[in-house]
Amino acid sequence: MCNKDLYDPVSRFIIYTKIYHVLRGIRLLCIPSFRYLFLNARRSDVCFDFGANVGDASLVLWLRGCRKIYSFEPHPIAFSKLSYLFKNISSVQPINCAISAEDGHIKLYLNSALSDNPNDDEMINLSQSSSILKDKVNVSCDNYVDIASSSIESIVNAYGSPNIIKCDIEGGEYLVYKSLARISQASNLRHIFLECHSRTNPQWNSLHSSMLEYFNKYAVLKKINLDWH
Numbered sequence: 001m002c003n004k005d006l007y008d009p010v011s012r013f014i015i016y017t018k019i020y021h022v023l024r025g026i027r028l029l030c031i032p033s034f035r036y037l038f039l040n041a042r043r044s045d046v047c048f049d050f051g052a053n054v055g056d057a058s059l060v061l062w063l064r065g066c067r068k069i070y071s072f073e074p075h076p077i078a079f080s081k082l083s084y085l086f087k088n089i090s091s092v093q094p095i096n097c098a099i100s101a102e103d104g105h106i107k108l109y110l111n112s113a114l115s116d117n118p119n120d121d122e123m124i125n126l127s128q129s130s131s132i133l134k135d136k137v138n139v140s141c142d143n144y145v146d147i148a149s150s151s152i153e154s155i156v157n158a159y160g161s162p163n164i165i166k167c168d169i170e171g172g173e174y175l176v177y178k179s180l181a182r183i184s185q186a187s188n189l190r191h192i193f194l195e196c197h198s199r200t201n202p203q204w205n206s207l208h209s210s211m212l213e214y215f216n217k218y219a220v221l222k223k224i225n226l227d228w229h
Contacts, residue, residue: 017088025063033193033228034060037166040191041066045163048072048155050099053128055082057166058092067091070159074098074108074147077120078127098132099167100149101175106132108147109139131170137201152179161186168195168228174207181219193228 028034037057041047043065049058052071061069069092073079079096086092100106111126118126132149134141156162167173167180173194180192198208215224 021059021085021089022063025059028056028060029063036225037061037164037193038064041164043067046070046160047164047166048159048162049166051166051168051170051172052082052094053078053168054124055085055092055094057168058082058086061164062086062089062092066164069093070095070155070162072097072099072150072155074132074149075123075127075130076145076147077123081124097148097150099152099155099169099172099176100132101151101179103150103154104148105146106149107134107144108132109134109136109141110143110145112138112140112143114140114143129170131172132175133171135201135203136171136197137203152176152183156183161188163188164191164193165189166193166228171197171201171204173197174204174211177211177214178218180224181215184220184223190223192224194224194226195228196226 029038034056038060041061041064045066047061047066047069049061049069049071052058052073055071058069058071071082071092071094073082073094074097079094083094086094098106098108108130111129114126115122129138131139161183173196180194183189184192196208198204215221
């Protein structure tokens with residue numbers, strides 16, 4: 001007997017979407033950072049994807065079968081695509097906010113290469129470099145959007161302590177590293193994959209040094225991987 005659900009357009013769409021996600025996720029595993037993330041995740045994990053953009057890291061964690069992935073993305077257009085891509089994936093929950101030192105509303109500075117009237121494709125292509133720090137080298141101080149922000153402490157209070165954190169927040173790591181150090185001490189957290197942006201933004205070298213010094217004093221160093229990119 002044929003399964004009638006297979007002939008339902010919505011069911012077919014969901015099946016085809018998941019096949020697309022699997023194929024896209026497999027391609028991402030060719031990139032060392034994503035492959036390392038995949039190999040260190042477990043099916044029972046709860047994961048925080050800070051700076052999810054359109055969800056590549058979230059997709060790799062979903063492909064691994066992680067129990068729950070909270071995907072935090074502040075850029076409004078990137079978040080719309082993130083939400084669309086995962087709308088039929090219940091284990092991935094997109095959340096539209098920036099990661100910062102405090103809860104509230106802040107400015108997200110956009111890429112300085114944006115044209116005067118950018119379309120959605122251009123906005124998405126240049127969204128990864130957006131930052132809540134206006135002195136980042138490739139953003140415009142005059143072109144920004146107002147967005148919600150949450151502290152790591154508030155996020156943990158709302159969603160629980162994670163097993164894995166991927167953090168790529170375009171310089172914002174220098175605002176929240178003390179919170180990352182504190183959460184590294186949680187017994188259930190195994191890995192923090194952190195991208196650091198001082199190499200391309202030398203004005204942050206002193207902040208980077210302060211972060212490393214703080215990690216050496218207060219963080220569980222074996223849990224923190226500073227080579228995410």
